[in-house]
Amino acid sequence: MRGMQTRPIPSDGLPFRKMHGAGNDFVILDSRGMAPVCTAALAKAVGDRHRGVGFDQLAEIRDGVDTDIELDFWNSDGSRAGACGNATRCVAALWMGETGRDRVTIRTARGVLRAEMRGQAVWVNLGAPVLDWAQIPLSHAVDQQHLPLEGDPVAVGMGNPHAVFFVDDIAAVDVAARGAAVEHDPLFPQATNVEFVQVRSRGEVRMRVWERGTGITLACGSGACAVAVAGAQRGLTDRHIRMEVDGGWLELDWTDEGVWMTGPVAHVFEAVLSPKLLGGLE
Numbered sequence: 001m002r003g004m005q006t007r008p009i010p011s012d013g014l015p016f017r018k019m020h021g022a023g024n025d026f027v028i029l030d031s032r033g034m035a036p037v038c039t040a041a042l043a044k045a046v047g048d049r050h051r052g053v054g055f056d057q058l059a060e061i062r063d064g065v066d067t068d069i070e071l072d073f074w075n076s077d078g079s080r081a082g083a084c085g086n087a088t089r090c091v092a093a094l095w096m097g098e099t100g101r102d103r104v105t106i107r108t109a110r111g112v113l114r115a116e117m118r119g120q121a122v123w124v125n126l127g128a129p130v131l132d133w134a135q136i137p138l139s140h141a142v143d144q145q146h147l148p149l150e151g152d153p154v155a156v157g158m159g160n161p162h163a164v165f166f167v168d169d170i171a172a173v174d175v176a177a178r179g180a181a182v183e184h185d186p187l188f189p190q191a192t193n194v195e196f197v198q199v200r201s202r203g204e205v206r207m208r209v210w211e212r213g214t215g216i217t218l219a220c221g222s223g224a225c226a227v228a229v230a231g232a233q234r235g236l237t238d239r240h241i242r243m244e245v246d247g248g249w250l251e252l253d254w255t256d257e258g259v260w261m262t263g264p265v266a267h268v269f270e271a272v273l274s275p276k277l278l279g280g281l282e
């Protein structure tokens with residue numbers, strides 16, 4: 001059973017925060033003490049960059065039962081996501097700032113995640129990679145490290161599916177065209193996020209990303225974790241890497257505990273979602 005859900009949605013609207021992690025931007029709703037607020041229709045209405053607020057993902061903070069908090073994620077097309085690494089980092093930073101604590105447990109669709117402050121950096125453990133084809137998921141049994149697709153990608157699950165392509169010249173990749181085509185390939189029954197990676201050294205890569213349910217984003221945390229795993233599996237990179245993305249830099253460390261990631265967190269503004277928009281009416 002969830003925590004107390006006593007407060008009604010405020011009649012003058014619901015406060016929200018706009019944040020980003022390396023340019024991957026989020027609307028963050030806090031429905032602790034209330035019944036869950038977000039629906040697919042609300043996510044689409046709020047996510048519209050012309051008629052709403054605009055975001056890559058919406059993250060809803062809810063009361064934790066056996067963890068400090070719970071988090072749900074929606075893409076801007078209204079689809080649910082099982083993981084959102086950069087939003088998890090943003091919310092962890094928010095919560096640690098609120099409470100003065102230096103670590104937090106967060107229940108998400110893929111289980112309990114941990115985040116901790118190391119110096120000034122918020123590190124989040126997105127869990128162990130999923131490498132079994134059926135759990136990623138893929139539509140049938142194939143070699144997870146060499147998918148039967150043009151470009152020979154690697155499939156990695158991080159609570160959400162990722163197809164990782166290693167390329168010689170990332171500037172030459174038409175991310176929009178190729179990303180959109182792979183996202184809905186029949187090999188991925190729940191569609192997939194698509195990452196393109198140029199390896200600079202064993203310790204540094206450059207990534208661009210087409211996100212499921214959103215399109216090109218400036219960064220993708222779960223995608224970055226998938227790249228760290230795929231690169232190590234292929235013997236191309238170490239398990240601890242730095243990654244340049246369109247929106248800045250992320251750092252990844254695949255350990256026996258799972259894949260840790262860190263990167264910048266930025267508060268953009270706070271405002272209120274109007275009651276009409278909350279009703280998905282606008």
Ligand SMILES: N[C@@H](CCC[C@H](N)C(=O)O)C(=O)O
Pocket residue numbers: 024056057075080081082083084085086087160161193211212213214217219220221222223
């Ligand atoms: N930007 C997120 C990934 C969000 C979910 C993804 N689009 C999906 O549908 O799986 C991240 O930082 O991980």
